[in-house]
Amino acid sequence: MIREADDELTIFERSRAGRRAFVAPSLDVPERPLDELLAPALRRAEPPRLPEVAEPEIVRHFTRISKRNFDLDTGFYPLGSCTMKHNPKLHERIAALPGHAHLHPLQDPARAQGALELMWRLQQALGELAGLPHVSLHPSAGAHGELAGVLLTRAFHEDRGEHRSKVLIPDTAHGTNPATVTMGGYHVVAVGTDTQGNVDLDDLRAKASDDVACLMLTNPSTVGLFETGIEEIERIVHGVGATLYYDGANLNAIMGISRPGDMGFDIVHFNLHKTFTQPHGGGGPGAGPIAVSERIEPYLPRPQVVRRGGGSDEADAVYDLDYDRPKSIGRLRGFQGNYGVFVRSYAYIRSLGAPGLREVSEIAVLNANYLLAKLRQEGVLEYLPAAYDRLCMHEFVLSGAPMKRELKIRTLDLAKRLLDFGVHPPTVYFPLIVDEALLIEPTETETKETLDRFAERVAAILREAREDPEIARGAPHTTPVRRLDEAGAARRPVLRQRF
Amino acid sequence: MSRYTSATDADRKEMLATIGVESIDELFADIPAALKLDESLALGPGLSEQEVFEELRALAARNVCTDDEISFLGAGMYDHYIPALIDSLILRSEFLTPYTPYQPEISQGVLQAMFEYQTAISELTGLPVSNASVYEGPSAVVAAGYVAKLARGRRRFVVSRGVHPHSREALRTLAHAWGMDVQEAPLKDGLTDLPGLDDEVSAVIVQQPNFLGAVEDLEATAAAAAEAGAISICACDPLPLALLKTPGECGVDIAVGEGQPLGNRLDYGGPSFGFFTTTEELIRRVPGRIAGETRDLDGRRGFVLTLQTREQHIRREKATSNITTAQALNALAGLIHLSWLGRRGIVELVELIVQRTAYARDRLCAIEGVELLHEQPVVREFALTLPVPVQEAVAACRERGVNPGYPLERDYPEHPDGLLVALTEKRTRADIDRLAEVLEAAVQAGARELEQVAQ
Amino acid sequence: MADASYPEDLLYHPEHDWARVEGEQATFGITWYAQDALGEVVFFDPPKVGDSVSKDEAYTEVESVKAVSDVVAPLSGEVVAINEALEQSPDKINEDPYGEGWLVKVKLSDPAETESLLDASTYEASLQ
Structure with a gap:
């Protein structure tokens, strides 16, 4: 029998009766019968079914699941309206x-x-x-x-x-x-x-x-x-x-x-x-x-x-x-x-002061407008036109409607294909007033090189879709899990571990 | 150039050329000239990393924290020992720096942690449905009140005076906007004395243990609420739930609470997390994020945000709450703490605290003139009355390195001489003996002063 | 999911609801177009038997993963049955919107209201 891969277990599935990470400090006061302090009628029937796991396994469990996350310290995260800027250490x-x-x-x-x-x-x-x-x-x-x-x-x-x-x-x-x-x-x-x-x-x-x-x-x-x-x-x-x-x-x-x-x-x-x-x-x-x-x-x-x-x-x-x-x-x-x-x-x-904070806004707006211009240069806007064709502030909206029509891939597919290349996708399907919307906010902490690579990557995905839209439609291909059944999750909600 | 941006002069020139404008100022052309600042903000220049560290270290040094005195302060937040593995794990960038898991394929760590958190919290409260956290304790009480308002549509909340004063005040703030009344149920001998409930009551709200430390009879409260067709809500301290009859066992509809005692620092009051659990019946009214289990295209197990149609970004003005930002990182710390304590450990920890609390209660009551404010069973916190002005006694104790607890007079004017004393596993017998010693001295000194004034 | 279809024997409401009128009673549901726009339906919150519904007004909601849609009554009357199978299998609304995916049966209070509903070809034309 092949078990579920070890790094996919929950902390509860790692539990074995008798293991422990916690050792209580010693009782240094005269012990009194618990029943005298809290009558049995006030107490729960069974202890909570928390996991029984020693420290090494707890550390390994959370370290492993952490590696199933994409994070800002690893890569570009142009999630519109969320301002994913660097977090100083x-x-x-x-x-x-x-x-x-x-x-x-x-x-x-x-x-x-x-x-x-x-x-x-x-x-x-x-x-x-x-x-x-x-x-x-x-x-x-x-x-x-x-x-x-x-x-x-x-x-x-x-x-x-x-x-x-x-x-x-x-x-x-x-x-x-x-x-x-x-x-x-x-x-x-x-x-x-x-x-x-x-x-x-x-x-x-x-x-x-x-x-x-x-x-x-x-x-x-x-x-x-x-x-x-x-x-x-x-x-x-x-x-x-x-x-x-x-x-x-x-x-x-x-x-x-x-x-x-x-x-x-x-x-x-x-x-x-x-x-x-x-x-x-x-x-x-x-x-x-x-x-x-x-x-x-x-x-x-x-x-x-x-x-x-x-x-x-x-x-x-x-x-x-x-x-x-x-x-x-x-x-x-x-x-x-x-x-x-x-x-x-x-x-x-305090780190930035008045000049630094102003510079934050200037570069945030410069980066956004540059990325928009770069996407235009790369031909991306032919399929994903800007919803409003003017200078933007710190973020901008594209519409994937022509892409859907002509390349047969949706905004969602483009987003999922970006996952295969170590980029967090922009915000998708928001704002609601733009069809097939992508809301892109690069923030001031990204370099010009990162913006260039993002524009080139989107262009490459569009070229790929022209050849074979199925690749994007089936994306992502390289992530820990593939597309998940969200409808199934909502129809029959499983919100906690079954014991 | 600030140290968190990278655009060099050469970059800027090239980027502006690509955009097709001459200057950065041109990018702001949409802002009317009259609304542009013509001078720099009065915020001073930026500082080096070292200077910022020194400045904030100096500010920290001006606070008396729980490392600096023997503290028996509680009243909603507790000075528990936080195991080392929590910091080491939650500071991993993969937990620290991602956003809400909108793309589940690259967020399985966050989503699985939410699912495990929901399971652990459900186990504590004995209720089957948990969300993935709300802001903190008192606002969780408000969130539960809003669910009751939406579900029942009646015009009154009945809230026990044993509920945290901050929770009661927050509920009143919102109830006013909802056009609802808040009726307070008094405490009698330390326990909630519930009034008769009629068909205008949306919810009955109590706290376990209550603000004065007493263990309430949740079964009676839940039954009375159900009888009147109202929703029963209990705000809980999560650690005592390892020992106490659970809200679920007692028939409570919604159990919420402040999660700080689970692996979160005091942080002068936040950020921590609030928990929210309820019955299957109310599942579609739960506020905030919820993770659910599902399968991917290849049949592998995975986790997603689910039941999202409850939320503000979809249901908009009909949403069950406007909450968006949860407290994912704080809830993760809570989950790791519960995993570390484990099934037996959490019981052992709370039993230790119960024993030390009982010892402390006896020791302090042995001081002449000090009396119990109530004699109900307690878990980790109890209320006393002092025979001398409480602020002076507290100040005298602090001078000798002991913070004896929280004076009740601001929140309970009916107990002007009341003091709330909280225990955690960090307060040893030696600490308790020291508290008894300095409090006794303070009471005696206070009594002498009172005598002198009288003479 | 089947291809788009709009059966001839039904009456249609411009808000993408259908009614199958049989004497004084009618069955309601949502159209192929509506279920397609909504995506995979995950939840249907039925009214109660005995509730009254009014023509052109919402009487319930259906939910997909990321959308909620009001369901509008094409005709007025009193609910006499609800499709209980949808509690376990709301996906029937996608799979068979005119058959097993029906929502409620209603005893009509004003059968003359049918006159303002659309026939299949008119409704289908309105979708273009």
Whole structure:
């Protein structure tokens, strides 16, 4: 009998009764009968069926499965809207320092001054980047920041005795925006996109009313374009008394060049795990701080990190957690936010400084436009035309519709074929408004050579498809597993080990 | 040129020529001139790697961490020993640097880890369906509340006062936006005293063990909720679940919780992970990512993200949650920790903590004037009342290198003299004896002061 | 999956639903075009027997791996049966959309509504 290959076993399948990695510290207090401390009626019938495995096998198991992942440290990862930039190694060393890593969240603020000062300084830096005076680090991720923004909008209107019911969202928005609006207790009204990829201003005018609480705008948008009508958008939305929310998912394009606050926005969220380089960890953690205008500040989540005293002499300053915020929307989570994430992002901002952050955006936009031009040069755009034929910001969208028609391979096939060449594919089938979409974001940390190779590789796959489309349709061929039966997984969900 | 970019002057020139523009500024032509910054941000220059390290090391040095004092702080996050293999494994770039596994063929490691994590968490809570993590504890309670709202559509939550104050506050924040009321069930003798439930209740929410450390009767809560047609939700500390009757055994519909005690650092409160488990009945309402087992074209086993139509990117405004970013790396640390503890080890660990907690409870109650706030069974945390002002006693203990716990007065004004004391396997008998010694001295000093004031 | 087909004996709704009317009762389903656009169907969330459905309004959803689609009632009435086999095998909606992949049977409240539905050739032409 041939067994399942050893490196495909789960940790539970490696378990054998009697093996162990953990040895408990010795019992150093007088032992009392367990039944006396926790009556049998309070206890579970059987221990949890966790694996019984010694340390060598645990290490080998996780090391082996790790090798079945593609990762950013290995290769190019142009996943649009995710900003897969290099994660500096320094950050892990700093975050692991005991003073940061072993600090209890309920430590008295007087004994957590370093942490609070770091958070306060990060708030100042993010406020400066956004062009807005106040920052809360509280939300856990981008979508959580959006939720905070929607709740702040609600608090702002309610404080004025107004009850509005709608939030406007362009149809190019991230899927999170509509879900957030519903969770925030509002109704979504979609605003269309014009032929140039901008918000359709006529549609916006028609839908703006005094029942609109907010416009949530992603800028640059998810098609990688800066809203050229941004000033008019601001006039229309503020004209009906609504707030302006800036989804900062794509801030990597404009740092030090333009600021949401200067555009008139009331609320901005940052994705620290995108723009400010957190390791993505296979899908988290992140953090979603928000910056707000003066009129929104009273409603910020609680507690807020504040600096007291000090004046011009920073040495005398004391940092504290301010709970006394009567108009606050309250908490969205426990404790003070994802501090470990703040440490890394603050280190990043200090490493780069103002000139470095501006350079990040300049090179991110240069790389994106260069890659688009290079793909054109390689003839790729004949089959995968740019959805909007203009200069882009930090990312751009191609449509695979002509490729599907003429070469008989779909965007999905191209993506899967890229896997065979050690490249992570771009984001596919998003944004939804572009047929057979590919959203490509190279980021600033890639070299020109990497971009050249990517363009040449895509061109080579198209040439190959002209000869034999089956190769791409059957791709990938070199990965640990081939295409997986996703429909089967969804029809009969198996979500845990069968014992 | 910053050290994280590579475009030389020569590269830039060549790239601009290929694009067909003269300068980088031209690439930003879509931004209206009036909105362009005409001066540099007030963020100072960049620093060398060494300078950044020194600056953040100096900040770290200004925090009193659990290495610097004997800490009995808990109240939601606990100072457990984290085995060395966790750091060594989660710092592997193959776990640290990929994104969400959108391309399953090159993400089997992340996906298999999610599947194994779901299995391990299901085993702890005794509920068959687990997602692959949410942000953290209190927001997991909110996520469960949202599921109950969608499933039941009634206008009220009943939440025990034994639920973590941060969870209760987060729930209130969202309930307001949902047009729902939050009714608080009081504690009586340390346990939830559930009111009568009517047909306007969407969910009943309790915590196990509760914030004051007491082990709740989940069976009674689940039964009362079911009787009223409401969903029962339990926020759990995951380690005690190795010993306690599981939410699944008790008939609870949704068990959530803060995952930090499983292999995650304190990190001043985050990032950690939240877990979310439930019954088959609610499977299509679960928020966040879920991994499922399947086969590839050649029949080999593999794992994929599944039941994705629940999620925000597909169902949009009708989604079960707006969550996108999970806490994959933190959940992985949790899985490795549970694998390291194993089936027997986790029970031994919790039993050790139970014994030391019992010892600590006895030792501290032996101090004159110190009393138990409640006498219910506890696992790893218990509440006391002090005969002297609690902040002063805490400050006196800290001066002698012991952080005795969390004063309850901010969150429980009805217990102005309350102190919550938490144990982990890192607090030895010697540590507990030291706590008893300094707390006794602090109480005696406080009592003398009170006497003087009285005279 | 079979090739595109639009049987002559059915009536069609422009939202890609069909009805097979038999006296006062009708069977509903989604068209070949709809199942093809959706891809492999993985889940069908049936209404309950006794629920009332209204013409042109969504009465349930079908899900594929990466899409959710409302299913619109071509006619009004009360649900008298649901296709229970779909719980185990939702793929029948792809394999046999007009036969074993039927969704519900409905007792019609206003048989005159059929007049506004399309015949096969008109529906098929609308897809071009």
